[in-house]
Every structure is written in C-alpha cells, then in structure tokens.
Amino acid sequence: MRFLELSRILKFAGQSFMRNVWLSIVTITIITLTLLSISFLLVFNIITQHTLKAVEAKTSVYVDLTDQASPDQANILVDELKKIPTINKAEYITPEQTLNDFKERHKTDQVIMDSLNSLEKNPFRGSILVGVNNISDFPSILQELSKKEYADYLEIEDQEFKDAQFLISGISDYSQKIQKGGIIISLVFIFMAIMVVFNTIQVGIYTHREEIGIMRLVGASNNFIRSPFLFEGVIYSVAAILIMIAVVYPCSIFIQPYLDGFLKEYSLNLMSAINQNWLTIFGWPFITAVFINVASSFLAVRRYIKV
Amino acid sequence: MIKFHQVSKIYPGQTTALKDIDLAIDSGEFVSIVGQSGTGKTTIIKLIIAEERPTSGQIIVGGWDITDIRNKEIPFLRRQIGVIFQDFKLLPKKTVFENVAFALQTCAVPNTKINQIVPQVIKIVGLEGKEGRYPNQLSGGEQQRVVIARSLAHKPKLVVADEPTGNLDSLNSREIIDLLKKINELGTTVILVTHDREVVNSLRKRVITIDDGQIIADQARGRYIL
Numbered sequence: 001m002r003f004l005e006l007s008r009i010l011k012f013a014g015q016s017f018m019r020n021v022w023l024s025i026v027t028i029t030i031i032t033l034t035l036l037s038i039s040f041l042l043v044f045n046i047i048t049q050h051t052l053k054a055v056e057a058k059t060s061v062y063v064d065l066t067d068q069a070s071p072d073q074a075n076i077l078v079d080e081l082k083k084i085p086t087i088n089k090a091e092y093i094t095p096e097q098t099l100n101d102f103k104e105r106h107k108t109d110q111v112i113m114d115s116l117n118s119l120e121k122n123p124f125r126g127s128i129l130v131g132v133n134n135i136s137d138f139p140s141i142l143q144e145l146s147k148k149e150y151a152d153y154l155e156i157e158d159q160e161f162k163d164a165q166f167l168i169s170g171i172s173d174y175s176q177k178i179q180k181g182g183i184i185i186s187l188v189f190i191f192m193a194i195m196v197v198f199n200t201i202q203v204g205i206y207t208h209r210e211e212i213g214i215m216r217l218v219g220a221s222n223n224f225i226r227s228p229f230l231f232e233g234v235i236y237s238v239a240a241i242l243i244m245i246a247v248v249y250p251c252s253i254f255i256q257p258y259l260d261g262f263l264k265e266y267s268l269n270l271m272s273a274i275n276q277n278w279l280t281i282f283g284w285p286f287i288t289a290v291f292i293n294v295a296s297s298f299l300a301v302r303r304y305i306k307v
Numbered sequence: 308m309i310k311f312h313q314v315s316k317i318y319p320g321q322t323t324a325l326k327d328i329d330l331a332i333d334s335g336e337f338v339s340i341v342g343q344s345g346t347g348k349t350t351i352i353k354l355i356i357a358e359e360r361p362t363s364g365q366i367i368v369g370g371w372d373i374t375d376i377r378n379k380e381i382p383f384l385r386r387q388i389g390v391i392f393q394d395f396k397l398l399p400k401k402t403v404f405e406n407v408a409f410a411l412q413t414c415a416v417p418n419t420k421i422n423q424i425v426p427q428v429i430k431i432v433g434l435e436g437k438e439g440r441y442p443n444q445l446s447g448g449e450q451q452r453v454v455i456a457r458s459l460a461h462k463p464k465l466v467v468a469d470e471p472t473g474n475l476d477s478l479n480s481r482e483i484i485d486l487l488k489k490i491n492e493l494g495t496t497v498i499l500v501t502h503d504r505e506v507v508n509s510l511r512k513r514v515i516t517i518d519d520g521q522i523i524a525d526q527a528r529g530r531y532i533l
Binding site: 002004005008210211213214215216217218219220221222224225 | 356378379382383384385386390396398409410412413414415417418457460461
C-alpha cells in the first residue's frame with residue numbers, strides 16, 4: 001500500500017473516530033474493561049504462581065529421631081537422605097536446638113516456661129529437617145523414610161507431610177477457582193466488547209453509507225473502503241491499551257501494602273513483577289483487542305457493504 | 308464499446324428484468340435508452356457498471372468481458388465509466404471542489420494531479436467560482452453539474468446517465484442535456500437512460516426503446532415512440 005493511500009485511509013479513519021466521538025468513547029471504555037479483566041487475571045496468575053513456588057520452597061517437615069539415634073547416627077542418616085534426588089535439604093536438629101527454638105517461641109507464655117523449667121532434663125529429642133523440591137514428592141519420600149533400615153532411628157508421623165500437602169493443595173485449589181472465575185468474567189467482557197465494537201462499526205458504516213456508496217461508484221478498491229474501519233478499530237485498541245497501562249501501574253502501587261500484609265514473607269514486588277512480565281500482561285491483551293476490533297470491523301463491513 | 312449478447316436478468320422471486328437482449332454501442336456514440344418505469348432500463352446500467360450480474364448471456368465493455376467479473380476487478384471497471392444518477396449522490400458536508408476531488412482521492416491519485424484535474428472538470432461543467440460552495444447552496448441543475456464533473460474526473464471513455472434530469476425543471480434539464488452532448492462531442496460515449504419524451508425528441512440521436520425487458524425498437528435517429 002502506497003504512502004498516499006495509507007495517509008488517506010488514516011485520515012478517513014480519524015474523521016470517522018471524531019465524527020462519532022461519544023460512540024468511540026463507549027467502545028474504548030468497554031474494550032478497556034475487557035483488557036483490565038484479562039490483565040488482572042494475568043497479574044493474579046503471576047502472584048499465585050510466585051506464592052506457590054515460595055511456599056513450596058519454604059515447606060519442610062521435621063522427622064523425629066528415636067531415643068536410640070545418636071548424633072553420629074543422625075549425621076549418617078542426613079548424608080543418606082541428601083542422596084535422595086527429590087530431597088533438596090536434610091539437616092540434623094539437635095535436642096538443644098529444638099529446646100531453644102521452643103523456648104524462643106513460647107517465651108511470653110509463663111505457664112509453659114514454668115512447666116519446662118520444672119523438668120530435670122531436656123524433653124525433646126533430635127530431629128531431621130527435610131526439604132523437598134516438589135511438594136508432590138512427599139508421598140514417595142515418606143515411603144523411602146519408612147524403610148526397615150531407618151525404622152530404629154526415625155519416628156515417621158505422616159500427618160506432618162499431609163498438613164504440608166494440604167496447605168499447598170489448598171492454595172492451588174483457591175487459585176484455580178479464582179482463575180476460572182476470572183476467565184469467565186474475561187469471556188463475558190470479550191463477548192460484550194465484540195458486540196459493542198461490532199455495533200459501533202455498524203453505526204459508523206450506517207453514517208458513512210452515502211460516502212461508501214459514492215466510493216464504490218467512483219471505483220475505490222474494496223481495501224480502500226474497508227481499511228478506514230479496520231484502522232478505526234486499531235485506534236480503539238491503542239487508546240484502550242494506553243488507558244489500561246495508566247490504570248494498572250497505580251493499582252499495583254495501591255495493592256502492594258495489602259498484598260504484603262496478606263502474603264507476608266511470601267509476598268512479591270508487584271511493580272517489578274509487572275515489568276518482568278510486561279509483554280504477557282500488556283502484549284496479549286493488546287493482541288486480543290486488535291483481534292476483536294479488526295474481526296468486528298471486518299464482519300460489519302462485510303455484512304453492510306457489498307464490496 | 309459495449310456489447311450485450313443474449314443477456315437476461317432475472318431477480319430473486321422470478322422477476323424478469325431483461326430477456327435475451329442483444330445490443331451493440333460503438334465508441335463515441337450518444338445513445339438514449341427509453342422506456343416506461345420498470346421496463347429494465349436501469350438494469351442495463353447496473354449490468355454495465357457491474358452492480359448486477361447477468362443471469363445468462365455475455366457483456367463486453369471496452370473489449371473487457373465483464374460477464375463473470377471478479378469483485379476485486381470491479382473498481383478498475385468503474386474508474387473507466389462515469390456514472391450520473393437522478394438523486395445526485397453528493398456528500399453534503401463537502402464543497403464542490405471536495406466532492407469532485409473525493410472521486411480521485413479514493414483511487415490514490417496524487418494531490419498535485421487532483422489540483423490540476425478538478426478545476427478543469429469544474430470549468431467544463433460551468434461551475435467556475437462555485438468551487439467552495441456546499442451542495443445545499445446550489446440549485447438542482449448545479450448539483451447535477453457537480454455530479455457530471457465528478458464523473459468526468461477519471462477522464463472516462465464512457466459516461467452512463469440514469470435519469471439525470473428526473474429531478475430538474477425543463478430549463479435545467481436542457482442545460483444538463485447540452486452538457487452531455489458537449490461531453491459526447493469531446494469523444495466520450497454517452498448512454499442516457501430516460502423516459503423524458505421532450506429530451507429524447509430534441510436530441511436526434513440513436514434511441515433504443517425497451518418494453519417489458521426486451522428491445523422493441525433501435526433507431527439511428529430515433530424518437531420517443533411509446
């Protein structure tokens with residue numbers, strides 16, 4: 001397409017946009033809402049993925065040692081456990097460390113502290129802290145630790161493993177449910193956007209019907225007739241994406257303290273997460289918007305002008 | 308210039324507009340197609356500009372067989388034909404100059420060329436000095452002159468006029484017919500569709516009479532016979 005033709009197409013598209021400015025504003029608003037719902041879904045996905053990884057990385061269980069297990073045997077066990085590929089961390093926790101940790105956690109509870117001081121010896125036994133690469137590996141690790149050769153030294157309580165798994169699957173389930181809801185909302189908005197854009201273009205074509213008729217009469221090519229409407233759709237998309245960017249960043253600043261409060265040590269810097277995933281959060285919605293607009297324009301033009 | 312060979316046109320609902328029409332119009336001719344309303348005159352124009360396709364038969368325009376013309380070829384055909392309608396089809400928010408220029412703008416003609424051509428065609432139709440006026444500031448005859456100027460912008464070899472005087476008084480009609488004669492004298496083939504007896508009788512040019520979708524008379528220096 002030559003520059004001259006392109007410049008005239010852009011001029012006609014701009015004229016159409018301005019002549020129906022209120023209709024254009026409504027269309028851009030609907031597209032912006034659609035894009036925002038999609039981008040919030042994407043941001044939510046990033047947050048939940050980050051949280052799941054962080055929780056998984058920090059999830060570990062304590063395997064208690066029996067009275068028969070000496071510190072040396074415990075260290076041998078740790079070395080053996082480190083050889084299992086699904087285990088990323090194995091650490092011997094002495095009875096003294098366990099006692100100190102317990103005291104630290106309950107230092108404000110005088111009843112517990114008094115009871116502890118009344119005992120003549122350390123009531124805690126040693127344990128091994130086990131961390132895994134993937135939470136779904138817990139059952140196989142549990143099976144590994146239940147072998148006969150460890151039976152004399154380890155007291156396996158699978159409840160702790162189950163609790164950890166429950167936590168992870170709980171987060172995962174909630175995020176999946178919220179994502180499903182988000183997808184439904186996005187689909188509703190996409191459908192609304194298609195309908196609004198389609199009708200906007202139809203109204204545009206209706207207001208331009210004389211012009212279109214004359215264009216056909218004097219030999220304008222089909223592309224020349226169609227292109228201004230397609231470009232008008234692109235103008236809507238660009239305007240919507242710019243508004244979306246202008247909304248998403250302030251929103252991320254606003255949400256950050258709430259996110260920190262809710263996720264605590266698992267929280268993430270939302271702004272930098274958005275920057276790192278810029279193409280995903282803004283690129284895909286933009287492609288979606290252009291697709292909605294161009295497809296709607298194409299269908300409306302095809303339906304309303306015999307070209 | 309134009310050949311119709313056994314052309315029939317049947318619209319949906321089995322409405323027959325044309326039946327086995329055979330027609331040949333040479334280059335440089337001025338031909339009036341006459342007949343009462345609904346006899347198929349406008350269908351002939353629509354077939355020439357490929358707004359409609361024949362149900363059967365063959366149509367050749369300027370040596371080009373347009374019987375089964377593809378959609379993307381239609382614009383190229385229409386750039387070679389000037390079309391004038393009874394209802395003017397002018398853009399009300401554009402000036403005389405802009406209305407004429409619009410025909411060229413939509414076909415990627417450069418601005419420098421547009422600025423050369425438009426004043427020329429406006430001069431031919433006698434509207435110099437009125438380039439900046441809007442259609443509602445012009446008389447019916449003047450509006451039709453703008454349409455003629457626009458139809459001449461592509462320097463067509465063929466001009467088809469469908470009832471161009473239908474909305475005009477006798478004085479303005481006379482002026483428009485004189486203008487079409489002038490265009491014809493400059494070498495352009497003109498096809499005039501009309502049911503205006505006075506206009507046809509005063510022309511003393513070839514007249515093709517259509518009745519019920521068929522040619523019932525074709526006279527070299529004809530008169531309105533219905």
